[in-house]
Amino acid sequence: MKYFFIITTFFLASVFAGKTVVKTVTINQMLYPQMTFLQVKEIALEEAKKAAAKEIYGETLISETIMFNGKVLDDVVREQSGGVVRIKGEPKFSNGENFGDIVVSIEAYATDEDLQNRPKIVEDREFSIDDADEKIGRLKRSFYGLWSGFIMRSGGGSSDVIIKITSSGEATINYVASNCGGDLITKEKTPTMVKFQQKLTYGYERCTDRAFVVLKKINDTQSLFTQFDEQEREVAKGTLYREE
């Protein structure tokens, strides 16, 4: 009776202690033409261990997508799984159904202690996207600020230009040398391009009213300035630099 109790206790302890899984993975050697047979066997064993870890410890998938104006800016998927995986006995290798198949079978387990000490995995509400709000904010503010530079007119002549775009999207332009300027009304906008229509408020006699102004981002501090007349002909060009 005493022995029976000891054997039963030992049996139950061994059955319920930790977690044991049997994993079989098949890999076709044809998929790794550059590798030797031994290297492919190693890959198969690694895959089996990964599959065992996923089953023993579970797997958390973190997925984050940022979209701006209907376009995907960032799409990140992270898989998190892991902990100590121990292998009972030797891995068993055999041939699979198809030519070149390598089949590996392992019996993997983790002890109670391993399970208790497993790395904590972020789940549910604790998201960890990398500066998502900042990324979107940067795109929205992409043209905000004070821009200035020198432009050449296709008919000859040149001018200093200052463009100010506020955070609420209001924009003004000043052609310093020509002593004219006015409002810029946004017609189109993408993260890298903005098209305005110019509405002069002073210096009508020295500048063309209703011209179109296009700013194309070269980088965070430089933009290409192009001016078009109402017939969409290019009339001036230059590079502006961000002052603020």
Place this chain on the structure above:
Amino acid sequence: MRSFANGFFLLFLLYSVTGCSLAVKPDEPEQLPYWVNNHSLTQAVGTSKVNFQGVYTQRAAALNSAKSQLAHNIRSYISSSLQNELRVSNSEISSSFSDKIVALSDVYLSDVRQVDAFFDSQKKLYILVESPKEKIERRLGLASSVKQSTESLPALLARPYEKDELMKSRCYQKEILETISTKSALFQGKPVWFFRPNQGGVLGSVGIAEKEEGMTLREQIRVAYSLAKASFLKEQKMRIESEHELLKIVNEDIQTELFESSTLIKSAAKSTPTEQKDIWLDPKSCELYVWIVGKDEVRN
């Protein structure tokens, strides 16, 4: 020759008298699925134009636009600010005003599923998503007021898959291509499950991986499978933070309307058992499509 000219003249006269015209008839508008313009509050449609980054990006854009739209259908906070300015200069009066309407939505959605998809003749992709009526009602705190679409989807005119098309592909060596066995029929050049990953009560998801240089088929499958699993979990529960902004500007006779939207979709959850149900390699673009379904749902 003269009789031919007379004949032609008579024919022309006949056309003119009977009101017929030799002018080319304008093209009839393209027939889109009914759901593109008719869907209930529990559904939303997202679109995306063809782009050089491949179907993966195009699908992600359309799918996420639909989810963002669905979030706004369910709950959004709308604010509007009107700014009016009157200027007097040299006895001339000029006026301008701007009206900014912002809709903000931040909701947790569960069980949002892709119902159908369609490519039009310009290869623009339309995706229809749906959330169960009960889930939305619970979210809104309503009692059975939201109508669920009861329209059943028409069968897709699919053609059988032919392995020869794949074998002509240069994506991989022939021996490797041989290992890819697609079961599904094709519709609009893609497996039926690309359009309807959730069919007949089976919950599924699609992952698409592009082929990068030096990538093996196994690696490509792994990426596609991971993306499919992430999408599967995302459909079960996700947080959508979305902002739609419409700015109307009128400056005397210059008028403009600007629409800007930003969406952040997040999900983090423990993986549930899934099984790969089918696989397809686009023989031209070399993008690999994997269809997975929840393991409990697998029926052969």
